[in-house]
Structure formats: C-alpha cells, structure tokens
Amino acid sequence: MSQHTSVTIYGGTPLQGEWSVQPSKNAALPIIVASLLTPEPVTLHGVPQLSDVYTLLRIMSGLGTRFAWTGPHSLTMHTPTLTSIETPHELVAKLRASITLLGALLSRSREAKVGLPGGCTFSLRPVDQHLKSLRAIGADVREEGGVFLASRPKTLTGSYLFEMPTVGGTQNAILAAVLGEGEVTLENASADTDVVDMVNFLNSLGADITGAGTPTIIVRGVSALRGGEYRVIPDRLDAGTWMIAATATRGHVTLSGVRAKHLRAVSAKLREIGADVIEHDETTLTVDARQRLLRPVSVTATEYPGFPTDLQPIMGALLATVPGTSVLTDRIYARTTHVAELIRMGANIEVPGQTMIVQGGKLHGAHVTAADIRSGAALVVAGLAAEGETIIEGVAYLQRGYEDLLPKMRRLGARVDFTNVALPAAMD
Structure with a gap:
C-alpha cells in the first residue's frame, strides 16, 4: 500500500460544493x-x-x-x-x-x-x-x-x-x-x-x-x-471535519449521507460561532459561513452526545481564525500535538492544563508536520483558511481516518498540490 508524504495547500479559498460523507x-x-x-x-x-x-x-x-x-x-x-x-x-x-x-x-x-x-x-x-x-x-x-x-x-x-x-x-x-x-x-x-x-x-x-x-x-x-x-453508519467525524472546514474558510458546503442527529453538538457549536447550519432532512445538511461575522466561543469536548474529542483540534484551527478569545476544554484526552504547528502558522494559543486559550486572528502559511489523524486534519483546515502556502508533512496519518481526502478537497474548490503523492490502493 502506498503512502502520502506531503501536501501543499494554497489557502484563502472558501470551500464550496456538495459531496457525500464517507462511512465511519x-x-x-x-x-x-x-x-x-x-x-x-x-x-x-x-x-x-x-x-x-x-x-x-x-x-x-x-x-x-x-x-x-x-x-x-x-x-x-x-x-x-x-x-x-x-x-x-x-x-x-x-x-x-x-x-x-x-x-x-x-x-x-x-x-x-x-x-x-x-x-x-x-x-x-x-x-x-x-x-x-x-x-x-x-x-x-x-x-x-x-x-x-x-x-x-x-x-x-x-x-x-x-x-x-x-x-x-x-x-x-x-x-x-x-x-x-x-x-x-x-x-x-x-x-x-x-x-x-x-x-x-x-x-x-x-x-x-x-x-x-x-x-x-x-x-x-x-x-x-x-x-x-x-x-455501517456514516462517519460523523468526517462530516464534522468538513462542517468546521467550511466555516473556517467562510464557505458554503452541503453534505449528504450524514446522520444529522449524530452531529447535533457540532451543529449547535457552529451556529453559536455564527455559521448557518441547515438540516434539510435526517441525511443532508448545509453549512453556510459566507459573509458571516464569526464569534469566539467556549467548547468542552466530552462523551457522546457532547462535542467529540476527535474534533477538538480541528475546532481549535477554526477558532484560531475567529477574532476574540475562545476557550477549548477536553475532558477525554489531552490533544495538543497540533498546537505548536498552529503557532507556526500564526495562531495565538496557550495551554494551561487541559484547557486551550485561543486568541483568534489571521493565519499564514507555513511548513508543518502532522503527528496523528486529527492533528493532521486540524492543519489541513488551518491551511485552507490561511493566507499563502502551507506544506504539511506526515500526511500518511490522514489516510488512517480520511478516505480520498485530497481529491475531495479539490472537488470542494481547494487549491491543493499533491502531484507527487500516491493515493492508497485497496487491499485485495
């Protein structure tokens, strides 16, 4: 099976489009x-x-x-x-x-x-x-x-x-x-x-x-x-990642094949931030953050049906783009491997204990490294929202949680260069 090595993202383009969420x-x-x-x-x-x-x-x-x-x-x-x-x-x-x-x-x-x-x-x-x-x-x-x-x-x-x-x-x-x-x-x-x-x-x-x-x-x-x-049910973490990415890029994305009730905690928090989340039915929803004034929030990751711990780093990447002071608390795990990399991109984050204090502002492109699946997704979201060019190493981690991630990004309008990156082959 082949592996990704790195990906280059040219940020600043709002995500736009429709696609179906992967299985869980x-x-x-x-x-x-x-x-x-x-x-x-x-x-x-x-x-x-x-x-x-x-x-x-x-x-x-x-x-x-x-x-x-x-x-x-x-x-x-x-x-x-x-x-x-x-x-x-x-x-x-x-x-x-x-x-x-x-x-x-x-x-x-x-x-x-x-x-x-x-x-x-x-x-x-x-x-x-x-x-x-x-x-x-x-x-x-x-x-x-x-x-x-x-x-x-x-x-x-x-x-x-x-x-x-x-x-x-x-x-x-x-x-x-x-x-x-x-x-x-x-x-x-x-x-x-x-x-x-x-x-x-x-x-x-x-x-x-x-x-x-x-x-x-x-x-x-x-x-x-x-x-x-x-x-098997649809992947609420895949769906949540792209709901957050749409908000971070101030975009407009419709997701099909979801279980909207599994995403209520994510939808509620994105609405609190200022995005418009519309549940068309039980399996389709739209996130619209175009021309929205986004607000800082406090987020506590906890057991289902609370906000998922897996999405905490990715939410942190979004909040790093939202002016004001946001607070992230994780009651499940101390997920911090993405913090130093986001700081390389201009994020202002302090981590006292299991709480992150995020002073939002503008992000810029940088050369960063993913240390695990969700930290990698956080860096992707940050790269999509940042000004300039972001190179992410360690993209092989993303293959552990996201199927056809890079082609999907392109279909949603992201400018991504992965010319020399081989996608994983199905195991026979």
Whole structure:
C-alpha cells in the first residue's frame, strides 16, 4: 500500500460544493472485529478503504478470516474456524482498535493472546477499564511482556460499573459476553454511536443485547451467531471535519449521507460561532459561513452526545481564525500535538492544563508536520483558511481516518498540490 508524504495547500479559498460523507471508520473497525464471533459469512456495506482497515484485516487474516472487497465500500468476511488466538505484535502496535480483539477472541475461543495496542500517540490512553470490566464478569486477564493473556469460563456473568464511559472498554466487554449462557450488566457504559452500531450489527446476527445508547447495557449470552449483511453508519467525524472546514474558510458546503442527529453538538457549536447550519432532512445538511461575522466561543469536548474529542483540534484551527478569545476544554484526552504547528502558522494559543486559550486572528502559511489523524486534519483546515502556502508533512496519518481526502478537497474548490503523492490502493 502506498503512502502520502506531503501536501501543499494554497489557502484563502472558501470551500464550496456538495459531496457525500464517507462511512465511519470508528464504527466499522469494531464491527469487523465482531464478525469473528460467527463461523458464517458476513457482508458489510459502508466500510471505508483506509489504512487502519487494511491493518485490521491483515491481523484478522492471521486469525483465520478470509475476506474480499466486493465493492468500493463492501467487504465480505468469513471465519469458519480460528487458526490462531494470538495477534501479531507488529500489527496491533499500529492500531488502537485492535484491543477489542481481546473480547472477540474470548467469546469465540475462550482464550486470547493480544499485544498492547498502538495507534495515534497524542495522549495517554490506558486500557485499565477494558481489563477491569473483563475481570469483573469472570474472565482471567493478565499481562506478560507486553501481551495480554486471557481466558474465560463457558459462562460469563456479573456486572461492572465503568469508572467513566469508555467506547472501547464497553465494546470489549460486550464482545466477550455475547457467546455463552450467562447475563452481563454494564453500567455507566458508553452511549456512543459506535457502540450502538456494533450492538445493532451483533443483534442482526442473533445476539441478545439491550440498552445500547443508554448508560446500562445488558448482554444475555447466546449459543451461536449466524451470518448476514449490515450497513455501517456514516462517519460523523468526517462530516464534522468538513462542517468546521467550511466555516473556517467562510464557505458554503452541503453534505449528504450524514446522520444529522449524530452531529447535533457540532451543529449547535457552529451556529453559536455564527455559521448557518441547515438540516434539510435526517441525511443532508448545509453549512453556510459566507459573509458571516464569526464569534469566539467556549467548547468542552466530552462523551457522546457532547462535542467529540476527535474534533477538538480541528475546532481549535477554526477558532484560531475567529477574532476574540475562545476557550477549548477536553475532558477525554489531552490533544495538543497540533498546537505548536498552529503557532507556526500564526495562531495565538496557550495551554494551561487541559484547557486551550485561543486568541483568534489571521493565519499564514507555513511548513508543518502532522503527528496523528486529527492533528493532521486540524492543519489541513488551518491551511485552507490561511493566507499563502502551507506544506504539511506526515500526511500518511490522514489516510488512517480520511478516505480520498485530497481529491475531495479539490472537488470542494481547494487549491491543493499533491502531484507527487500516491493515493492508497485497496487491499485485495
């Protein structure tokens, strides 16, 4: 698979146009993992072709999964038997979502060997809630030399009260409890859209899970799951990124294929800033920031349905263009890898603790480097809004979260040079 190296953005052009939002990466990854729970074929529609997806499929092929792309976003997977319960360290070290293989392997084979997950290193991201929840419902989990060794009895029962809502921790506990004869109750569980979508997928195959989207989820074990077809939800982070980019460039963009209700926190904040956000129906919305007087705001990133932590850096790039003092607080992660790069572009940002104070003004082009997916997207938005030429290194990170990012930018009127940049090829 080829990788981006760098991209040059000639800023100052408002984004204009229409396009369809990509399928959700963060929803697709745990659903792909969940397909391990059935020995029958599963076809997923709405799977983005991204490097993270390719990495997960390589991991699962080593576990016995056969897969084939049957369309641009359609993926058929079949794991008739598990050929291994151990994941390759060099691959799981690249992918945070690989930690959910722990629960899936426990459910299917009652044992697992999964290495410490990797992925973007923008903040300390512990997995203690994953391990505590699995132990509370009856699994034995220990760590040896950077590998989690886990086993479970035939029946998992009990309850766990999460110390804080965690998407991956909730998903891991659900996956571990799906197959069996017991009943597991998870309290203070994540209500995130990605949890709901994974539960809807599992229930479509015959699982018995109730309460998804609420703080209390109950999993009643079943003896087996069947195969089937399922469509993954649209990517609210992709949609949110381009809603913010349209506002930052004072543009006018219509997005289709969205779930407007998943974007209410983003829409509300952009309206507070001064943009016009129009929900035409449940799947289409327009952001219009042309000739708008934008205002500074305070933003707190928190669990769904609050403002997404993934969009906090990107919102910071927008607020760096809005005159006045804005305050950004992140209750989930300390995402700061983009700050020094935005300062190179003229942003005035101070970071006392987990709060960012942004004095908005004009940005100018600069040579900057992306350190992770969302910091890269923040630099793209800043480059689109800035005066002059911005060169962004480390664009390979963007391939982990945004499908066909650069061609889409061009279709929305951005002036982008990526002549010598190869786009990722689909994995066969």
